[in-house]
Amino acid sequence: MLGKISRNDPCWCHSGRKYKVCHQAFDEKLALLASRGHIVPTRDIIKNAEQVAGIRESCKINIAVLDYIQEHIHEGMNTAEIDRIVYEKTTEWGGIPAPLHYQGYPYSVCTSVNDQVCHGFPSKDVILKEGDIVNVDVSTILNGYFSDSSRMFCIGDVGPEKRRLVEVTKECVEHGLAEVKPWGFLGDMGQAVHDHAYANGYTVVREIGGHGVGLEFHEEPWVGYNSRRGQEMVLAPGMIFTIEPMVNMGGVEIYVDDSNDWEVYTEDGKPSAQWEIMVLVTEEGHEVLCW
Ligand code: MF3
Ligand code: CO
Numbered sequence: 001m002l003g004k005i006s007r008n009d010p011c012w013c014h015s016g017r018k019y020k021v022c023h024q025a026f027d028e029k030l031a032l033l034a035s036r037g038h039i040v041p042t043r044d045i046i047k048n049a050e051q052v053a054g055i056r057e058s059c060k061i062n063i064a065v066l067d068y069i070q071e072h073i074h075e076g077m078n079t080a081e082i083d084r085i086v087y088e089k090t091t092e093w094g095g096i097p098a099p100l101h102y103q104g105y106p107y108s109v110c111t112s113v114n115d116q117v118c119h120g121f122p123s124k125d126v127i128l129k130e131g132d133i134v135n136v137d138v139s140t141i142l143n144g145y146f147s148d149s150s151r152m153f154c155i156g157d158v159g160p161e162k163r164r165l166v167e168v169t170k171e172c173v174e175h176g177l178a179e180v181k182p183w184g185f186l187g188d189m190g191q192a193v194h195d196h197a198y199a200n201g202y203t204v205v206r207e208i209g210g211h212g213v214g215l216e217f218h219e220e221p222w223v224g225y226n227s228r229r230g231q232e233m234v235l236a237p238g239m240i241f242t243i244e245p246m247v248n249m250g251g252v253e254i255y256v257d258d259s260n261d262w263e264v265y266t267e268d269g270k271p272s273a274q275w276e277i278m279v280l281v282t283e284e285g286h287e288v289l290c291w
Helices: 024-035 051-071 081-091 162-175 188-197
Strands: 110-113 116-118 133-142 145-154 211-213 221-222 240-243 246-248 253-257 265-267 272-274 279-280 285-291
Touching: 024 265, 051 081, 051 145, 051 285, 081 110, 081 133, 110 211, 116 133, 116 246, 116 272, 133 272, 145 162, 145 272, 145 279, 145 285, 162 188, 162 240, 162 272, 162 279, 188 221, 211 246, 221 240, 265 279
Parallel strands: none
Antiparallel strands: 110 116, 110 133, 116 265, 133 145, 211 221, 211 240, 240 279, 246 272, 253 265, 279 285
16 A cells, blocks of 8 residues: 655655645555555546646636536526537637537537436426426536536526425435545435435435546546445545435436436436535635635
8 A cells, every 4th residue: 555655755746845735644644544454546546736736726617617507507598508508618618518529429418307317318398387397417628627516596486396306306416525534434415415305205216326537537436325424435535436326206216218228217207406506625624616
């Protein structure tokens, strides 16, 4: 784990600082936790200050695109228009939409309406109507740095049941976020998300989770919500990951549309909601980079 690095050598994180004043104590802490059987992060997912700065710039575009969508989304609009706006604004501001051509994904954004759980294809045939809830999931590459976040939008007057789903799902993310701190565990976050959803009578999708992000679109760790307190990966300063639970009003079961192998729906046809944030683990706690 500690390798052959000496105290006065440059740190492995490429900060340019000496190992002894940079990540030596960090490595010793992780080695101890690993010896006790915990899952610990590998070095490749620990970001240095320069990388965090680059990721922050990418997040600024991601946030601005979502803000722009928030101002312009409306009843009667089709979701292909959202795709066009995301492409135009992202590129106008110097970024690249990360979803476009990612593993063959054909659009710049995911727009998931009502019983669509995630990865909804934007389409001119999907016209937003009063009472719809829609997730717009935006991801940006800027100078090689990745950002990824999503928000829910309520179209016109949305009934109380769906509104509550949207609000509770956001609270799930906030409850999870409150558990993010150095030397805690990913499972602390996961259980908090899970418990809040189930306490409200909802279920949380098991098969699809969040992920490390920043230097790649999807990095380790995988971020699920069926985990338990004190379990899963140890959280260490410099880790960046998403919290993005998909919360179902009805049953937990989902299926993938086999005509395109992307779009995910609830099995029972009841609505599903999702919010996605990007969080950085800091020395003191955490910082939300993107929402
Ligand atoms: N933004 C999605 C996520 O949260 C990525 C979906 S993959 C894509 O991880 F190709 F559809 F973009
Ligand atoms: Co994501």
